[in-house]
Amino acid sequence: MFVDTDETAGGLGELFLRQARRIRRAYGERLAPLGFTLAQSRALEVIARYGGTPPRMVDLADRLHVVPRAVTPLVDALEEADLVRRRVDPANRRSVLLELTEQGTRTRELFREARAEAAASLFAPLSEDQQAQLRELLEKIEVAADQ
16 A cells, blocks of 8 residues: 655645545445446536526536536436436526436435445544544635635
């Protein structure tokens, strides 16, 4: 096992990236038996968490940081699985709005459980106090990044 002993911010960043890859891989392994990909789960989560009116396809692309044409196959797969439905935007008939179906809401919960299991496996070596401290530190970084 390779452990980076570099104590600079760069070394910390590398360690953080390795753990992020590890949790993504564990999450992906838990999604595979459900027949979904990380990208599909992320798209479903963005659609579910979008405030106010349902998002348009272009809004989903913005939130996923991809070009608009990249969301079409994601939404196609989610629609085929009866997780989302498209409907015409009444305010702009050229736009398509995305809504979760009841099945999409239930599947989102399965995705959340899979994500929680992946996180639990990654953080298992830490005590509850250490996990709380790590959460506090990461939240502090997030708040600073949002300012």
